[in-house]
Amino acid sequence: MTVAAAARPVPTTFSPRWIADRLSAYTLHIAVIGLTIAWLVPTVGLLISSFRPQFLQVTTGWWSAFSNPTQFTIDNYTAMLEQSNLGQAFFNSFMIAIPATVLPVTIGAFAAYAFAWMNFPGRNYIFLALVGLLAVPLQLTFIPVLHFYVQNLHWTTDNLEATGIPGLPWVPLWLAHAGYGLPFSIYLLANFFRALPSDLFESAEIDGAGTLTVFFRLVMPLSVPAIASLVIFQFLWVWNDLLVALIYVGSSAEVAPMTVNLANLTTSLGAGSNLLTAAAFFSMIVPLIVFLSLQRYFVRGILAGSVKG
Amino acid sequence: MASVTYDHVVKRYTADVTVVKDFNVDIKDKEFMVLVGPSGCGKSTALRMLAGLEAITEGKILIGDRVVNNVAAKDRDIAMVFQSYALYPHMSVYDNMAFPLQMAHMKKSEIDKRVRNASRILGLDNFLKRKPRALSGGQRQRVALGRAIVRSPKVFLLDEPLSNLDAKLRGQTRVELQKLHRDLQTTFIYVTHDQVEAMTMGDRIAIMNAGILQQVGTPGEIYDHPANLFVAGFIGTPTMNFIPANVTNGSAKASGFEVKLPKALPAGSKGTLGFRPEAVTDRTTDGGTTLDMKVDVVERLGSDQYLYGSVGGDQLTARVDPRMAVAPGDRVRLGLDTRGLHFFDGESEQALL
Numbered sequence: 282m283t284v285a286a287a288a289r290p291v292p293t294t295f296s297p298r299w300i301a302d303r304l305s306a307y308t309l310h311i312a313v314i315g316l317t318i319a320w321l322v323p324t325v326g327l328l329i330s331s332f333r334p335q336f337l338q339v340t341t342g343w344w345s346a347f348s349n350p351t352q353f354t355i356d357n358y359t360a361m362l363e364q365s366n367l368g369q370a371f372f373n374s375f376m377i378a379i380p381a382t383v384l385p386v387t388i389g390a391f392a393a394y395a396f397a398w399m400n401f402p403g404r405n406y407i408f409l410a411l412v413g414l415l416a417v418p419l420q421l422t423f424i425p426v427l428h429f430y431v432q433n434l435h436w437t438t439d440n441l442e443a444t445g446i447p448g449l450p451w452v453p454l455w456l457a458h459a460g461y462g463l464p465f466s467i468y469l470l471a472n473f474f475r476a477l478p479s480d481l482f483e484s485a486e487i488d489g490a491g492t493l494t495v496f497f498r499l500v501m502p503l504s505v506p507a508i509a510s511l512v513i514f515q516f517l518w519v520w521n522d523l524l525v526a527l528i529y530v531g532s533s534a535e536v537a538p539m540t541v542n543l544a545n546l547t548t549s550l551g552a553g554s555n556l557l558t559a560a561a562f563f564s565m566i567v568p569l570i571v572f573l574s575l576q577r578y579f580v581r582g583i584l585a586g587s588v589k590g
Numbered sequence: 591m592a593s594v595t596y597d598h599v600v601k602r603y604t605a606d607v608t609v610v611k612d613f614n615v616d617i618k619d620k621e622f623m624v625l626v627g628p629s630g631c632g633k634s635t636a637l638r639m640l641a642g643l644e645a646i647t648e649g650k651i652l653i654g655d656r657v658v659n660n661v662a663a664k665d666r667d668i669a670m671v672f673q674s675y676a677l678y679p680h681m682s683v684y685d686n687m688a689f690p691l692q693m694a695h696m697k698k699s700e701i702d703k704r705v706r707n708a709s710r711i712l713g714l715d716n717f718l719k720r721k722p723r724a725l726s727g728g729q730r731q732r733v734a735l736g737r738a739i740v741r742s743p744k745v746f747l748l749d750e751p752l753s754n755l756d757a758k759l760r761g762q763t764r765v766e767l768q769k770l771h772r773d774l775q776t777t778f779i780y781v782t783h784d785q786v787e788a789m790t791m792g793d794r795i796a797i798m799n800a801g802i803l804q805q806v807g808t809p810g811e812i813y814d815h816p817a818n819l820f821v822a823g824f825i826g827t828p829t830m831n832f833i834p835a836n837v838t839n840g841s842a843k844a845s846g847f848e849v850k851l852p853k854a855l856p857a858g859s860k861g862t863l864g865f866r867p868e869a870v871t872d873r874t875t876d877g878g879t880t881l882d883m884k885v886d887v888v889e890r891l892g893s894d895q896y897l898y899g900s901v902g903g904d905q906l907t908a909r910v911d912p913r914m915a916v917a918p919g920d921r922v923r924l925g926l927d928t929r930g931l932h933f934f935d936g937e938s939e940q941a942l943l
Contacts, residue, residue: 478674478676480674480675480676481676481678483643483670483672483676484670484676484678485678485689486643486663486664487641487642487643487663487664487668487669488689488690488693489664489690489693490693494693499678587676587677587678587679588672588677
C-alpha cells in the first residue's frame with residue numbers, strides 16, 4: 282500500500298517521456314517560484330521601508346536602500362510602540378479574533394456533519410443556498426444587520442458598554458464575523474467530512490455510538506487538518522479585518538482592534554505613514570505564530586490503516 | 591447465540607430497482623452460513639438489512655424469536671466485520687477493540703478482561719498499543735475480528751472479510767475463522783463472492799443471483815445436486831461442462847456423443863446436459879459412454895491434469911489422471927461417468943436430473 286507509489290519507472294534520458302516529465306516539473310517549479318516572488322517583493326519592500334527614516338521613505342523607493350545600507354533606523358518601531366493605546370488595541374484584537382474564530386468553526390463543524398452524514402428533507406437545496414451565500418459581498422449586509430442590531434436590539438457600542446459587562450460590546454462583531462465565516466466553514470468541512478469512509482460510520486453505529494459520540498470521537502479527531510486550516514483562515518481574516526470591526530464596534534480605543542488603531546496612525550494627508558510600515562510588521566507577528574503553531578496538524582494520511590489493507 | 595430468519599424479505603430502492611426479492615432463509619443457531627453470489631446479487635444488502643444498516647422494504651427478519659425490523663443496529667446484539675475493516679485510525683488496537691464495550695458503558699475492569707481475552711485468541715497481544723496504520727493487512731483484519739469478538743454477540747456478520755488479503759494469508763485466515771467459529775459457538779453469517787470460500791467454510795451455503803435466492807444447502811448438496819443452471823455453473827472450478835442436448839427415448843443426444851440417462855425424461859425435451867470435469871475420465875468402460883475428444887490445451891497441476899478440447903461441436907473440460915500422456919492436438923478416448931450427470935430444462939433452466 283505504501284510502496285506501490287514508488288514503482289513508477291524512470292524514463293530514459295532524452296526520451297520524449299523524459300522531456301515531458303522534465304518540462305512539467307520545471308513548469309511547476311517556475312510557477313511556484315514566480316508566485317512566491319510576486320507575493321514576497323511587496324512584503325520585503327515593506328519590511329525594508331519600515332527600517333528607513335521617514336524623509337527617505339517619501340523621497341526614494343525601498344530598493345535604493347541597497348545602495349546606501351547605512352541609513353537604516355528603528356525609529357519607526359519605537360515611535361509606533363510608544364503610542365499610548367497599542368497594548369489595549371492588541372488585547373482587543375485577541376478578544377475579537379478568538380471568539381470570532383471559535384464560533385464559526387464550532388457551529389460550522391456541527392452543521393457540516395449534518396450536511397455530510399444526516400438525512401433531512403431539503404438537505405441539498407439548503408446546502409446549495411449556503412454555497413450561494415459565499416458569493417454575497419459582505420458589504421451588502423452592513424445596513425440591514427446594523428439596522429437590526431440598533432433598531433430592534435438596541436445594541437449600540439455605547440449601550441453595551443453601559444451595561445458594564447466586560448466583552449459585551451464585542452458581541453455584535455463576534456456574531457457578524459461568525460455569520461460571514463459560516464458559509465465557507467460549513468462548505469469546507471462538509472466536503473471534508475463527506476470524504477471520510479462510510480464504513481467507519483456504519484461500524485460505529487453497530488458498535489453502539491450515537492450521533493454525538495461519532496461526532497466527537499470519530500469525526501473531530503479525523504478532521505484535525507481541515508479544522509486547523511479553517512482556524513488559520515478564519516483567524517487571519519478576523520485579525521486583519523478593518524472594515525467589519527469599524528462598522529460594528531467603531532473606533533473608540535476601549536474596543537477597537539489593532540487594525541483600526543493602525544489606520545488611525547496616519548492622517549488623510551499622509552502624515553504618520555512611516556509608522557504604518559512598522560505597525561504592519563508588528564501586527565503580523567500574531568498570525569505568523571498562529572500559522573506556525575498549527576502547522577504540525579497538517580498531517581497527511583490521517584486515515585492510514587483505517588480501511589483497506 | 592441465536593437463529594436468524596429471513597421471512598419474505600424484499601429490498602427495493604425505487605419502484606423498479608429491487609435488489610433483494612422475496613428472500614427466505616432459516617439460519618440455525620451456531621451455524622456457519624455463507625451467502626454467496628456474483629457481485630451485485632444482493633448478498634451484501636441482505637446482510638446489511640440484518641445488521642440494521644439498511645431498512646427492510648417488505649417482510650421481516652428475526653434474530654432468535656425477536657423481529658428486528660425496527661430495532662436499532664446497536665440493539666440487535668450483532669457484530670459485523672467489514673470488508674474494509676473500518677478500523678478507527680486514530681485509536682490504538684486496544685481502544686479499537688474497547689470502543690464497542692465503552693459504548694455499552696461496561697466497567698473498565700470488564701472491558702480490560704474482554705479485550706485481553708480477544709487479543710489472546712487472535713494473537714494481538716504485542717500490538718495492543720499500535721495504531722492501525724502500523725499493522726499489516728492480516729493484523730488489521732484480526733483487529734476487526736477482535737472488535738466483533740469482544741462484544742460476544744448473538745450473531746457474527748462478516749462481509750467479504752478476506753478479500754483484501756493476499757492469497758496465502760487468505761487460506762490461513764480461512765482456517766482460523768473456522769476454528770474461531772468452533773471456539774465461539776456462535777452463529778456466523780458470511781458474505782463472499784468466492785465460491786471456494788463458500789465451499790470450504792460454510793456449514794450451509796445460500797446462493798444468490800440477481801436478488802433471488804437460488805439454492806440453500808450443504809456444500810455437498812450444492813455441488814452434487816445443483817438446483818439450476820446458475821448454481822451448477824457458479825460452484826466448482828473448472829466449471830461444469832454444459833452441452834446442448836435433446837432427449838430421445840431415454841438418452842440425451844449431443845453433437846458429438848449420446849449418453850443414456852439414469853432417469854427417464856420426457857422425450858423431445860431440449861436443454862443442457864451438465865457434468866463436472868471429474869466425471870470425464872481416462873477410464874472407458876464396456877457399454878459406457880465414450881467421448882472422442884480433440885485436445886486443444888493441457889493443464890498439468892501436479893495432482894491433476896485438465897484437458898480442454900472439443901467433442902463433436904462442443905467444448906468440454908476433462909479431469910484425467912496426471913500420469914496420462916497426452917499432448918495438444920491429440921485425439922483421446924475418454925469415459926463419461928453417468929452418476930454425475932445433470933440435465934437442465936432449456937426454458938426454466940431448472941435441474942431435471
